[in-house]
Amino acid sequence: MNYKEINIRKGIEAYFPYIISNPHNYSIEEIEKQDDEIFGIFDLCRENRFEIPVKNKLRLLFDLLEIQLSISLDEVAKIEWEEDPVIETVNHAADLLHWLNGAKIRTAVISNCDYSGNLLQEKLNKIFPENQFEFVIASSDYGVMKPNRYIFQAGIVKSGLEAKDIWYVGDKVELGEK
Secondary structure, eight states, X not given: OEEOOOOHHHHHHHHGGGEEEOTTOOOHHHHHHHHHHHHHHTHHHHHTTBOOOHHHHHHHHHHHHTOEESSOXXXXXXXXXXXXXXXXXXXXXXXXXXHHHHTTOOEEEEEOOSSOHHHHHHHHHHHSTTOOEEEEEEHHHHSBOTTOHHHHHHHHHHHTSOXXXXXXXXXXXXXXXX
């Protein structure tokens, strides 16, 4: 699967009705501008392979703008995630998963994603309803991104296997364990 650029405006438009306090009367466009600026500071973290959960970024945005919502930050993140799908499947991924399942080869996911592993799992279940992923690891749940060795080691521990018995398959060679 590949992540595509998020159209954050669609997400803002979707959660905007849940704003219960907006003392400065920020418009969707103004929130989007602040969102771009605030989320941009987190690029340094990503460049250094650290992941800040989107929920934390949203907390900073809303606190700085003094915006209150009638729903939780987890719900806001889910609305953004569902409103603007950020995942595109790689050609033949479903066929490969079907073959792996038939061959009784265990599968799991380790993904650089600032949305939660739970949201990622839900999305994967929709895209690949017959998947048999034993677990899904999102970098946002661990604070480190691939190729940091610790995120891979977490996968090794969760699998109960030894590293020599695991194959890592990805779409970016440079993100293999370092």
